[in-house]
Amino acid sequence: MIRIHVALQLLLAFWIVWVGNAxxxxxxxxxxxxxxxxYAIAPETTEFLRALPKRVEIIVPYSFGSSAADRIRARVFARAIRTIEEFELVNPYCRLEENLNIARDPLRWESLRNEKSLGSPNRIYLFAGDRRETITFEDLAEMRETPNGPVLERERVPEALAAALERVVHDDAPRWLFSQGHGEISPTDAEPRLGVASWVRDLAERGVSLESSDLRQGGAIPDGIDVLVVIAGGNGEAPFDPFSSEVRGDVERFLDRGGDLLLMLPFYGECGLExxxxxMGIEFRNGLVHSGGGDAASGIGSIQVWDYDEQHPITKRFRFEEDKIELNSFRSLVVTPPAIPLVTTSPDTWLEFDLDGVHDxxxxxxxxxxxxxxxxSPDSGRGRVVVFGSWTPVLDVFHRSQSRRLLLSACDWLAEREGPTVGVGRVDASDRVNLTADEGRFWFWLxxxxxxxxxxxxxLGVWGLRRRA
Amino acid sequence: MIGSVSTIVRRELLSLFVSPIAYIVLFCFMLVNGATFRFYVGLYGGEMEPVLVSTFGGPAFWFLWLLIPPLITMRTFSEERRSGTFELLVTSGVSDAALVAGKFLAAWVFLGLLWAGVLPLLLLAEAYGQLDWGVVASTYCGLALSSALLAAIGVLASSLTQNQLIAAVLATVVNLGIVLSNQLRALFPPSAIELRFFEYVSPPYHFARDFSQGIVDLSTIVLYASVTVLALFATVKVLERRRWA
Structure with missing residues (x-):
């Protein structure tokens, strides 16, 4: 009888534990x-996650080396994985499907890469139906070189993940038209020196539908186009052939009916849209902006950005003086209201006319x-315009790091997809302990x-005392 | 009841600390932790975030986490029974619950002191850099909860047998089962409920996902606390066996 009583007590206790844990x-x-x-999720991100309209599967394939920079990258990706798990707790529809260490399971990586058409590892891939989005380390954080090696300068993991989620769950695919026929760079150009594959891939991963059309043929820009892209680069052999007044008229009508324009200027000469x-308050000057302290050998037109508009959605995610964007071969703009200067060079730059690298x-x-x-303007019905003083940021060789962020930020703004603001991120308070050789030895002995x-x-003291007692 | 419990805790801790055993265990514990900590500081170039994760989640950590609690708890009841002092203890007017609580608290406090032995290493790191003490706090919260669970399992194992070795082996096997439940996660697809279950009960997963990342989850607290209480309740019932005859 007692045994049954005890067994029942134990069963009841087990049941209470089970219910409590359930x-x-x-x-x-x-x-x-x-x-x-x-890992605290901002209230607006929580709200957004709860209202996620469709299931998002996330795959994180990674393979990092043992260098200091790779260790930092691995750390940021580990934080990203943790943050995705936090997102998943808010809404299981945001699901970390695979967190794959390629070094441990290369076969799985091969099969996953084929199955999902994944590109490089060390990226975060988000899938929502047939839409996909990719996040790189540069989207998540910034690294800085110091005499003691690279350090994690800033991180914005939750914001970057939330922004990518918002982009990937959008159903509408904005249509972007690349103008052709005047020597513009083609989005399908595979020529290595003039390749724009990285940028085009970024746009495609943002769900942008890309088209191209010779504006000289037939004139009108098709209806339904959201953004007109003019990369006035010239084809490498011939300079850019300026737009005729007819084409300009088409562009103006396109803008008047609410279309947006991304214009990237040629190195010199006119583009026809002046x-x-x-x-509208945007004019161009001749000559290429060149940084002080450089010389002809460092490359004419190599400049670092000095100042940003800290309020504008395109640039508010950049930090004054700190996000040193490397730009190449840029023309100077003359900007007056209602246009807004977004990015400004430092005071020690000058306009190179003779391209000798000397400030004459x-x-x-x-x-x-x-x-x-x-x-x-809602009154005029006109769309948005972004003008870059050069077409070089789209090139694969320059489409990286901060200049990539700037260009994609402008693209997101044009596509009206700023999403949850990806701010400048948090300064990562360094917890690194830098030990000299002597200190390392001291630590060892200690x-x-x-x-x-x-x-x-x-x-031993206690033992000795007890023996004496 | 509280008076009896505190008397037993005092007696247990005193018996531990007047013998050199406690200090030898503490020495080994600090040596292993010191060596691994120094190793990880070198390996990660002084970055303390991964150093903390590895110190409180690496192989050495799990080795100590698995083996030390059974070694401490194996003698709690087995030794009393073997030496015949158990009958003396239960006839002195102390209730079974107070006896179990006292033995458990003494083992838990001792485990806590062992883990506190890692604190000088963290203070050293703080002197040279900026440690995230929030992460340290959550890690120690995890250690406190898991140590309570392991102490309770050890006390239960010790109550089941007169042989200390068998008690230690039994507790170690149970602990090993708890740790290895983490490996079972790999058997299930991402959306399987079994996977969620093994994640929920797996201490390595709790440390990797929460405690060593600076997060404390209510569900983990409920899990460790409830299973600890269940094990202690079972221990009391095991001690009551003597009245059944």
């Missing part, structure tokens, strides 16, 4: 104790605006001998 399993309440609240843009007296000194935009030895010494 409740806890379904009611996750988490406290983030990290110094910078790294009469259209001048009344006749060459005007900076700062110069090199990227500008124009907000579409951690392996002094600390454990002190415990042993106390024990």
């Amino acid at each position: 409740w806890a399993f379904r009611h996750s309440w988490r406290i983030d104790l990290t110094r910078d609240q790294r 009469p259209l843009l001048a009344p 007296a006749s060459e005007p000194a900076g700062p110069f605006p090199v990227v500008a935009c124009l907000e579409g 951690t392996i001998f002094a600390f454990p030895g002190s415990a042993l010494a106390v024990g």
Whole structure:
């Protein structure tokens, strides 16, 4: 009888434990104790996640080496994986499908790559139906070189993930038209020096539908086009052939009916859109902006950005003086209201006319605006305009790091897909311990001998005292 | 009840600390942790975030986590029974629950002191850099919860047999089962409920996902606390066996 009674008590206790845990399993309440609240999800992101319209599967294939930079990348990706898991707790529709260490399972990587048409590893791939989105390390964080090696400067993992999620769940595919026929760079150009494959891939992964059309043929820009892209690069042999007044008229009508324009200027000469843009407050100057301190050998037109518009959605995610975007072969813009200068070069830049890399007296000194935009006006019905002082940011050789972020930020703004703002991110408070050789030795003796030895010494003391007693 | 419990805790801890055994265990514990900590500092170039994750989640950590609690708890009841002091103890007016609670708390406090032995290493790191003490706090929260669970399992195992070795082996096997449940996760597809179950009960998963990342989850607290109480309740019932005859 007693045994049955005890068995029942144990069963009841087990049942209570089971019910309590079943409740806890379904009611996750988490406290983030990290110094910078790294895994705490912002209320607007929580709201967005709860309202996620469709299932998003996320795959993170990674393979990092043992270098200091790779260790930092691995750390950021580990944080990203953790953050995705936090997102998943808010809404299981945001699912980390695969978190794959390629070094451990190369066969799985091969099969996954074929099955999902994945590109490089060390990226985060998001899939929502037939839409996909990719996040790179540069989207998640910034690294900085120091004399002691690279350090994680800033991270914006939750924001970048939320922004990518928002982009990938959008159903509408904006249509972008690449103008052709005047020596513009083609989106399908595979020529290595003039290749734009990286940018085009980024756009495709943002769900942009890409088309191209010779604007000289037939004139009108098709209905339904959201953004007109003009990469006035010339074809490498012949300079850019400026737009005729007819084509300009087409572009103006396109803008008037709410279309957006991304214009990237040729190195020199006219592009044919000057009469259209001048009344909007954007004009171009001849000559290429060149940085002080450089020389002809460093490449004419190699400049670092100095200042940003900190309010504008395109540039508010960049930091004054710190995000040193490397730009190449940019023309200076003259920007007056209603246009807004977005990116400005440093005061020690000048306009190179003779391309000798020397600041001659006749060459005007900076700062110069090199990227500008124009907000579409609801009254006029006009769309948005972004003008880059050069077409070089689209090239594979320059489409990286901060200049890539800037261009994609402009593209997101043109596509009206700023999403949850990807701010500048948090400064990553370094927890690195830098030890000199002497300090390293000191640590060795302290951690392996002094600390454990002190415990042993106390024990021996107790033993000695007991023996004496 | 509280008076009896505190008396037993004092007695247990005193018996541990007047013998050199506690200090030898502490020495070994600090030596292993010191060596692994120094190794990881070198391996990760002084980046403390991965150093903390590895120190409280690497092979050495799990080795200590698995083996030390059974070694501490194996003698709690087995030794009393073997030496005949158990009958003396239960006839002194102390209830079974107080006896179990006292033995458990003593083992838990001792485990806590062992893990506190890692703190000098963290203070050393703080002196040279900036440690994220939030992560340290969550890690120690995990250690406190899991140590309570392991101490309770060890006490239960010790109550089941007079042989200390068998008690230690039994507790180690149970602990090993708990740790290896993490490996079973690999058998299930991502959406399987079994996977969620093994994630829920797996301490390595809790440490990797939550504690060593600076996160404390209510569900994990409920799990460890409830299973600890269940094990202690079972221990009390095991001690009551003597009255059944």
